[in-house]
Amino acid sequence: MKRKTRKRSANRYGMATALTNFALTLILFAVGVACFYEDGGTVSAAAEENVYRRGGAGTGTVCLMFNVYENTPVVYEILEILREENAKATFFVGGCWADDNERCLNDIKAAGHETGNHGYFHKDHAALSLKQNKEEIENCNLIAEKLTGTKPTLFAPPSGAYGKNTLIAAAALKMKVILWSRDTVDWRDHDASLIFRRATEKTTDGDFILMHPTKQTAAALKDVLAYYRTHSLKAVTVSECLLATAAPQ
Incomplete structure (x- = not known):
């Protein structure tokens, strides 16, 4: 026992x-x-539904996206070229830049262009907590709305870096997350002909073209827009392109 x-x-x-x-x-x-x-984690398929990298095919449009944290004089050069070429664009502005450039921000709006959100500071949103993501996005929205009377509805994360927390924050603020399908890498390369090639080679309707206010971009812009025109592509704002797009791309 x-x-x-x-x-x-x-x-x-x-x-x-x-x-x-x-x-x-x-x-x-x-x-x-x-x-x-x-801490960010793996982004689920459901969370990715609010991320747009291009518009839909068959729209006959392309979108020039200018991410702005500096070079205000070049922003004015770009605005003048867009006016001459009867083209529209979306300017994703950093909140700290907007805070120091109220006049330029309102000139962008007055010219019929769209103002998007590029965060208040140029931070790595993939590494930010949910609270930090929301603060960065919301602070930029607040300054843009205060200065122009219009709150942005589009958010382009700096360097295209984002995580689950970024998407949750953007959704809570009722904002679309915007990336790009074509990158001119104009912040690094100073050859205007190279910027032109990257903005036009194999470009199709619905493409989102990423640019910055650099001297080389301003030098290439008129030729880029002429190329689009000869290929029956109209340069419009991101929101206008998305109106013709049924689902995120």
């Missing part, structure tokens, strides 16, 4: 230990998942 009792007690002890270890494993897994997602 003693042997059987000891065996039964050992079995009970072993089962209890296994259950305890299993419970601890589940707790650690849950904590790990929570931390993983709070």
Whole structure:
């Protein structure tokens, strides 16, 4: 009898230990998942539904996206070229730039262009918490609305970096997340002919073309717009292009 009792007690002890270890494993897994997602995590397919990289085919349009944190005089050069070529664009402005350039911001609006949100400072949104993402986006919205009377509805994350927290923050603020399908890399390369090639080579309707207010971009812009015109492509704002797009691309 003693042997059987000891065996039964050992079995009970072993089962209890296994259950305890299993419970601890589940707790650690849950904590790990929570931390993983709070720091950005893997973006789900559902969360990606609010990310737009281009408009739909068949729209007959292309979108020039200018990300602006500096070079205000060049912004004015670009505005003049767009006026001469009867073209429209979306300017994604940094909040700290907008705060120091109220007149230019309103001149962008007065010319019929669209103002988008590029964060208040140029931060890595993929590395920000949910609260930090929301603050960056919202602070830029607040200054843009204060200075122009219009609140942006589009958010272009700096460097295209975003995570789950970015998408949750943007959705909470009722904003679309905008990326691009063509990158001119004009912030790095100073050859205007190279900017032209990247903005036109294999470009199709619905493309979002990423640019910045640089001297080389201003030098190439008139030829870029002439190319679009000869290929039956109209340069419009991102929102105008998306109106003809049924779903995110």
